[in-house]
Amino acid sequence: MTLQEFYAQIGGSYADTVRRLCSESFVLRFVKKYPANPSFDELCEAVDRSDWESAFRAAHTLKGVAQNLGFDRLYAVRWIWMRYMPQWD
């Protein structure tokens, strides 16, 4: 699968991301790293603990990275998810 096909699959914006970051290889380098991002595990653990402050931050981090890599659909999901997360004091 090419990077372009990958972006089409996950509902991301390939052209815009490559333009922003100037090269496909640069984007590819970070796309490959994305699954290893510890924030997702942190998010799951925080939700299990009902530690909403940490959960918010982890989601925020994931959102930021998704945004930078042009994972639009993922970004939108995270964003909505964050808005409906219970508020902490």
Add this chain to the structure above:
Amino acid sequence: MIPEKQKILIVDDSEMNRAILTGILDDGYDFLEAENGLQALDVLRAHRDISLVLLDIVMPELDGFGVLSVMGEQHWIDQTPVIMISAESDSMLVERAYQLGATDYISRPFDKSVVRRRVMNTLMLYGKQKHLMRMITEQVYRREKSNRLMTGILSHIVEFRNAESGPHVQHIQTVSELLLRQLARKTDRYALTEDDIALISTASALHDIGKISIPDSILNKPGKLTAEEFEVVKTHAAVGASILQNLPMTQDEPLIQVAYQICRWHHERYDGHGYPDGLVGDQIPITAQVVSLADVYDALTGERCYKKAYPHETAVRMIQNGECGVFNPLLIECLLDIQDQLQREIGTPPEARNFSLAAQRISDHMVREDDLPFENNLQYRLAYEREKQTFFAPFAGGLQFDYNIRQDRASVSDYTADPVCENRTFTAEELLRLYAVSPEDSRRLRDAAKQTTPESPDASISATVTVRGEKTLCRIAIRTLWSRESIRRIIGVVGYVVPIGTDHSAAPALSLRMNNITGLRARTILQELQLYFDKVRLVTPEDHGVYKLNEDGSLKRRERPCYAIWGAEQVCRNCAGCKALSDKNRVVKLELTKTGIYQVIAKSVVVEGRPFVLELISRSDVGIWFDSHGKKILLEKYGRDFYTDALTGAYCRQYFEDQRASLQGEDGVAMIDVDHFKEINDAYGHPVGDVALKKIVGAILSCIRSTDMLIRYGGDEFLVIFPQIQKDAFTLKMRYIQDVVSRLAVDGYPDIRLSVSIGGVHRVEPLTEAIRQADQLMYRDKANKGVLRL
């Protein structure tokens, strides 16, 4: 030698984001990383040579704002610029970061070229500032040193005759300086600046020049003087003063004035028992008071032909006991305060004294002071540099030029080019040709420059400029630099060229806090803002006044009312000024006139204790607007037609959406829907439907006030916004509209009966909710026709 790479600290809790930033910025820099605010502060504490910080906002431990606050408290932010990384383009967060001292921000998603440019620009701007600081320090240091050297030589000649101990002059300078600095710390009574202190301690060297007239036999007599001899010695004070008075140079020179005071009165005493004039208390200039105490202290602690040296403690005790006459009690306190430092400094050989520290202090002071004394060329040149610097400061980047008229040389820095090309020089002709500025535009630019004065040196024009082969519409802004001679001439022009529509912004000027500023300060800010906006003015919306700021900062009301600028004879609809004033905030609105669309940013300010609204007006024909933070935005489409509905002449939906931000807090909101409009279209055809719609809009407009706003919201759906209306009047208006519409007739189609359904709400917030409720009520009205609901 390879220059050391600049260090950038990246603070972000996501390792991925840090890696992306490092990747984007590449190998031009050294990177340090921190994953939360506390770590960032640790790194900043450990590495004081960090050139730039990239700072995320949301982080564990301590967030970005926390880091900024600490950097502010510690004054690190003066040396180390911070660029914020903001995930959301939330302008409130960005605004807060600016207020805390951030220089710029980068929003996600990252764009490689934007990130690189912002980082480069910020580094360059701070680099230039640091360079300037260093230059001033260096120059002040040199000037101070040679001044001191000259006075040192002069006074040494006197002392040499006197056969007094060599370092006497040096000691007096040191003691005076320390006393003065302590005095300035203790009280504001004498309003001493760093400049004054430097001047007095320099002049103190001359305190005894009058002794040149005293015969050797008396001056160097060991043992006690006779009464007559003492009378002769006493003349040295008045003689020294008259030597200075008779100098064939200007008496306005501050150094001469201060030296005069010191020579004449350094033997006066606080209780009036001194000589030559018997002055009492603060009749004696503080300059002389300080030097006289320093003189006595040094005479006591040093060896003289008539006495041995006393130890420090004895000398201080003798002074306290009044054995050498009475001194200002405040000065004696100062002497006691500085005892330790005094013994340390007097013991140090003069070469080792840290002149550069003093120079640093003075230059700090000079950079902060608004008016520099123009004593010599050097300072003048520095002032010139400084003026350039302040002019360019808000516009890191773009194309900048600095033109010297006498030499007809312009240096150009093109920060849009990558790599940055700097310091190419051209003649004016070459420069205009290089960027293909048309003869017409060149003439306009010259005319604009001719219109400037030393008091208002700024001007700008828009012109077509060719940058790297591309014709671009740009704003050319210039500031003329003037000679300081009695006949003032333009000696240089600095300027920048910014493509209209880039992300350059008036944000720095706009974000200045304008709570109770002086008229003069307001004048400066307004002049700066005039570079960006077509019209900048101060108004008082409640009584429609427009105010002019005179050169001295005083405010004068103009004759014409504020709305006259729009060619209107009455108050504007949706007055942005009133809103800005009541919300104490910024409001953006669009004003449609016969000649075009204008955008108005209204901001509430307090000048000389009076509330005003600062209005920044820009004509949108060039396609540029500003958002409420003064950041330029480019609209693809523009023109009056863009905002009015071609068929009905009502405002169109886009106008409403663009205005939305300024439309909170309206009293009445009504939705109007034409009944059976589809049936009319189907039965009689669209042209007839269009005529009907036009008639209905005409009818609605005839019912509402000119300050109300009618928007074609959907096909046959209209939104009416009524600012400031009573509930009863609002209800009546809606009935009235239904009534007028029901009487309409479409020519040639007598059987068409027109009617509208209306739903209105009064004082419902926010606007979105008001519209939703009005819409519901409108449908209910449609369902049971004839009963109007509120």
